[in-house]
Amino acid sequence: MKSWPRTLAWSLALVTGAGAAGTLFANSSLLSTSQSTTLQPRTLGSPVTFNRDIAPIIFRSCSTCHHPGEAAPFPLLTYSDVKKHARQIADVTQARTMPPWLPEPQELKFADELRLPDAQIDLIWRWVAQGAVEGDPADLPPLPKFVPGWRLGTPDLILTAQKPFILPAQGTDTYWNFIFRIPIDQTRWVKAIDIHPGDKRYVHHANILVDRSASSRQREAEPGAGFGGMEIQIESQVFDPDSHLLFWKPGTVPYLEPDGMALRLDKGTDLILNTHMQPSGKPDVIQPSIGLYFTPQPATKLPMLLQLEDDVKLDIPPGQKDFLVTDEFTLPVDVDLLAIYPHAHYLGKDIQASATVPDGTTKTLIHIPLWNLNWQAVYRYSEPVFLPKGTTVALRYVYDNSEDNPLNPNYPPVRVRAGNRSSDEMCHLWLQVLPIHFDAAGGDPRRLLQEALARHNVEKNPADFEAHYNLAAMLQARSQVNDALREYELALRLRPGDAAANNAMGSALLASGEPDKAVAYLSQALRTRPDYFDAHYNLGNALASQDDFAGATDQFRLALRLHPDDADAEANLGSALAEMGRFSEAKTHFERALQINPAHALARENLQELQRATNK
């Protein structure tokens, strides 16, 4: 009989901050003009008409959202529609509240920029001041064509949230997460996702997070119910960095991934739609759908989300108007920067990010002088921005915790620290980067990025559990087990009972040939989280390594109760039973493993070994 299959993969969980993992999450003020001050005396100039001058601006920059079925509260499709809001339009365009576009103009251009040129704002003002004249019908350009429903054609897979969320009529902003279980039997590659967030008038923005370990399901009161929370954390198994920013805001056109890029979905992957809603004055039913478009081409270009943050510095005294937080990170490899996603909560005021290349030149990556969470967005660059190895990317966020900040969640202001609630703060910046040189010999450059980032975070904040944990996971993946053990130990000093860290420590000890020590950590993981598949599985392996096959059998059975279709657990259960001489039962489980995965080599070899042994 083949010896105990110690080479089966252990499971380790890479814990990341919500965004690092996923993406997502889940957003200055524009001019704080009061509503009645905007129509200041100016030159009226030559006659301005709706049909000739204003309609082209409205059709291009407003009608996308301002038409029935879209997010805006009233249509702007005809002269009559626009006339009914003429002065309001002059106001909000002058204040740059509309169209919603927070960044200042800069050298590095964004795709789909909504910012109106000053000349157009002036034209609108003059039109209103001159009496909002309609003009010659012959001048009116044709209405743009809007594609209703799924805008990239019928999706390959449409999923609707199992249960709607009832948004109350009244109250503060609401955050709700819908879990979409993806019914696929094999790995699929996603080229685009069209997010229909429910009634678009009440959903301010929505993000999709990829949950590859079904960890979010535990947060649902019942399957399909969804769960509350502004920021969520996703555990991801093994090194599988998040790579895509899957974001919806009003006016979003579904984003088709460029050639070579696609999002991988495996069997069992959940997509979590994190939505930000605003009560409308009446109860509303919110039931989102998502449409997935697959491609047969697996991804050949593997981007990664880099997260800069310095939440630990967020300790903002009440009344402070200009609380500064910075972070900077030097890239260990060449990358193309594809997109940027800044994130703060309601105290965020001035948000900036920059890149200083090795020759000392600094470029602004984004500058939002008046942050507004309600209009947060992912900004994609119109062309990839090359950032060579040695480039330092930096964030500089300023927070206003005074009464002068109308969005301040506390009145009167109180001390605010980092946290996941909307009344807490955040200082996050995600960069979607594509490492340029994939060199098989040099290894996956994303690992270098992830490890450099983890080291940076550990240095920045030695009390950061996740930083130690992630660095340990990276070291373990590189087989630097002793270094990994040291980092896991530091993580566990910070959170002694943490299930994932105890499991990971146990798996590392198991890999380093210390199953006796591993048992204690794995047992602790299960005391914290009795339904933890990975820990049952690893404990089964640890016990088997100590020749406690009865104990191992129990653990593999518990693991299989949680994941009945896990071929590795079936194969190991078979092996443990075989070790105890219970050949008939062992055979059943080897066969079951092969039923689940016909290519399971160890199950096949063990089954053959078993047949030889029983035929003797």
Next chain:
Amino acid sequence: MCSGSAFRAIRLLLTGILLACVLAPELVLGQHSAVDLDGKQVNPFDAASGKIVVLVFLRRDCPVSSRYAPIIQQLSALREHDASFWLVFPDKDETPQTIHKYLQEFAYRLPALRDPEHALVKLAQVQITPEVAVFNRNHQLIYDGRIDNWYQDLGRSRPVPTTHELDEAIQAAVGGTTPAKNQVRGVGCYISDLE
């Protein structure tokens, strides 16, 4: 002296004197009074039975107006013994049917008026939806403007309001006094865009 156009300009300076010289609402309403949803001309002051009159100006297509529905409904219930609330729709394109549907959707239990000629708008001197006008028991306008300071501007709203101008005006009217401020402009949608 008591013409409508002069009223706003001098009221701030001469509140005490003007209290005795305020517009009689019925004079202004005249033949252009607002109509209820059955098309019947209504003067909200005739129906007030000695109560304070609160006019709440709304547009269906103004999301700020709509978000105030629960607040208006709650405040009107709280003050129902002292104040008679009326919802006023100044958009001449609104029909009784569209307003009925809106009232149902937003669970309003308050009487609604159409004000296509803007007779009540002029009387109340409001400019924005949602704004309110509070008339004391003598039918004198003692406050017009925002309900509270929930909205800072069209891009930003507070989690909860920290000032409550409408309620303070109602309380002042109940106590026979005037509020600290008799006019604070609101944030929302211009009524003048409907002209």
